[in-house]
Amino acid sequence: MKARVTVTLKTGILDPQGKAIEDALKSLGVDGIASVRQGKVFDIELAGADKAKAEAVLKAAADKLLANTVIENYRVEVLG
Amino acid sequence: MKSAILVFPGINRERDMARALRLVSGRQPAMVWHAETSLPEGTDLVVVPGGFSYGDYLRCGAIAARAPVMDAVRAFASRGGLVLGVCNGFQILCESGLLPGILMRNARLKFICHDVHLRVERSDTPFTRGYNAGQVIRVPVAHGEGNYAADEETVRRLEGEGRVLYRYCSPSGEIGDTHNINGAAQSIAGIINERGNVLGMMPHPENHVEDVMGCTDGRGLFAGLVAHLERAA
Numbered sequence: 223m224k225a226r227v228t229v230t231l232k233t234g235i236l237d238p239q240g241k242a243i244e245d246a247l248k249s250l251g252v253d254g255i256a257s258v259r260q261g262k263v264f265d266i267e268l269a270g271a272d273k274a275k276a277e278a279v280l281k282a283a284a285d286k287l288l289a290n291t292v293i294e295n296y297r298v299e300v301l302g
Numbered sequence: 303m304k305s306a307i308l309v310f311p312g313i314n315r316e317r318d319m320a321r322a323l324r325l326v327s328g329r330q331p332a333m334v335w336h337a338e339t340s341l342p343e344g345t346d347l348v349v350v351p352g353g354f355s356y357g358d359y360l361r362c363g364a365i366a367a368r369a370p371v372m373d374a375v376r377a378f379a380s381r382g383g384l385v386l387g388v389c390n391g392f393q394i395l396c397e398s399g400l401l402p403g404i405l406m407r408n409a410r411l412k413f414i415c416h417d418v419h420l421r422v423e424r425s426d427t428p429f430t431r432g433y434n435a436g437q438v439i440r441v442p443v444a445h446g447e448g449n450y451a452a453d454e455e456t457v458r459r460l461e462g463e464g465r466v467l468y469r470y471c472s473p474s475g476e477i478g479d480t481h482n483i484n485g486a487a488q489s490i491a492g493i494i495n496e497r498g499n500v501l502g503m504m505p506h507p508e509n510h511v512e513d514v515m516g517c518t519d520g521r522g523l524f525a526g527l528v529a530h531l532e533r534a535a
Binding site for chain 1: 360361364365368397402403404406407408409410411449451452453485
């Protein structure tokens, strides 16, 4: 079973990397971009097939390691 | 002073730290591998040194913070043992929950490697008793992620409880945006935990302890720890 954990910075946390990317896009002439925030995506292959259990596993993974909840939010998706 | 230096894969300042500790305390520190589950008997001070543990993968310090030895460090700290984290060590202490907040990418995105001035905010802690309150010291920094950040309430508490021990400043001790090298909240360079026995700081006091280094301003931190422990004994 495949799953995805997406980690994003919380609102209000300064993101200098996102800002640099935003500025680079603007200097490349890509119009219509208001702002950029950078995050991380983890594509995970799960060992079991139980969907409810999978969500608990992913949540534990995110809480214990993948995200630092001081500054980051995360979203888990079981893709099937 | 019996000290123990934690060693993680990718750490590279452990020998500088060992040299500084040996020089100032007169005792050779123990090197403790990350997979250990206990600290040497009678350890007075645990040091988490600088470097790039696990290649800074995921987030700086995130993987090291979950190493087996960190449970022993948490237990040691909860008994009141002294813990010092420098640079990557500060990042590891934040990721492990021993200190609040996090070190973000430097505001101007550059890796900063040069001497900085720090104002010692108070002298009545084990980590600053070798200095006077308000004293300005010069020590090197070498980091890309040293921009201290925490939620407003945490920063307010740190300030209210006098837990900011070191702050980036001008050579004469002024605080301001121009001297805040990495954009840290309140120009924070080093903080202690609530109990006052765990310090994390981005600059490297261990690199300014001998005349050959061109400056010995970092000695005071280690000498202060030795004096604190002698007095406690």
